Amino acid sequence: MLKRDIPTQESAGRVIVLAKSKLAPAVLPTHGEPHTPLQPWQPWDASMQPLCYWDDEPVALKVVTRPEEGWIDGRQWMAELPSRWFSLLSTALQVGAWLENHRFCGRCGAHATRLEAEFAMHCHACGHRNYPRISPCIITLVTCGESLLLARSPRFPPGRYSTLAGFIEPGESAEEAVHREVFEEVGVHIDQLRYYQSQAWPFPHSLMLGFFAEATTKRIRIDGVEIADAAWFSPRKLPALPPPYSISRELIEVHLEKWQQ
Numbered sequence: 001m002l003k004r005d006i007p008t009q010e011s012a013g014r015v016i017v018l019a020k021s022k023l024a025p026a027v028l029p030t031h032g033e034p035h036t037p038l039q040p041w042q043p044w045d046a047s048m049q050p051l052c053y054w055d056d057e058p059v060a061l062k063v064v065t066r067p068e069e070g071w072i073d074g075r076q077w078m079a080e081l082p083s084r085w086f087s088l089l090s091t092a093l094q095v096g097a098w099l100e101n102h103r104f105c106g107r108c109g110a111h112a113t114r115l116e117a118e119f120a121m122h123c124h125a126c127g128h129r130n131y132p133r134i135s136p137c138i139i140t141l142v143t144c145g146e147s148l149l150l151a152r153s154p155r156f157p158p159g160r161y162s163t164l165a166g167f168i169e170p171g172e173s174a175e176e177a178v179h180r181e182v183f184e185e186v187g188v189h190i191d192q193l194r195y196y197q198s199q200a201w202p203f204p205h206s207l208m209l210g211f212f213a214e215a216t217t218k219r220i221r222i223d224g225v226e227i228a229d230a231a232w233f234s235p236r237k238l239p240a241l242p243p244p245y246s247i248s249r250e251l252i253e254v255h256l257e258k259w260q261q
């Protein structure tokens with residue numbers, strides 16, 4: 001279990017090693033202990049960021065520049081490990097991405113340094129502080145009775161369809177974003193918006209806010225850029241779905257369960 005205290009008083013413990021990569025965040029596999037992303041207990045050095053406690057053991061994060069072969073993609077590891085590891089991997093991937101992207105002050109350009117007591121990069125030249133960025137996104141399963149509106153992005157593996165998602169714009173509420181994104185991506189109007197639950201999504205720093213919505217118009221008009229295809233699916237004839245650890249899949253499963261009864 002993850003405890004969100006930064007182990008600043010510790011000088012040794014477990015380590016999770018991430019590769020610095022813009023495209024696919026990767027985690028160093030652990031030899032001899034295949035079902036954990038945590039390296040064996042070891043002394044910590046100044047390059048490591050104390051991260052959290054995991055099952056009462058202190059954990060530090062190490063980000064390396066040049067990974068050797070055999071690293072595991074963050075998404076792949078989330079698919080392979082039991083779901084209890086999600087919060088640790090998600091925290092490590094997001095803090096790792098933030099550290100790498102905030103080495104310099106965004107206000108004056110001076111070198112920023114890490115603070116100990118909290119996740120913060122401090123600029124000694126102008127006093128500006130940067131905290132880990134979390135980007136809120138909405139993710140929505142649009143339904144019409146039992147039918148599900150699912151879409152595929154050009155980046156998806158062949159045959160996979162998912163729920164609709166998008167970033168919340170500055171000044172916008174989550175509910176406004178659901179209406180806007182659904183209309184922009186598939187040209188469908190909705191109502192009966194219901195918030196379900198949220199999920200941290202560390203690719204690289206999203207917070208997915210999950211909604212259900214009911215369509216008031218059925219005709220689909222895709223934008224052709226973000227969405228390669230979209231269609232209404234019957235629960236009895238579904239395409240390939242998103243991975244089980246995702247909130248997208250959870251929204252779909254909750255809907256299917258409701259219509260199976």
Ligand SMILES: [Zn+2]
Pocket residue numbers: 105106107108109110123124125126127128
């Ligand atoms: Zn500055």
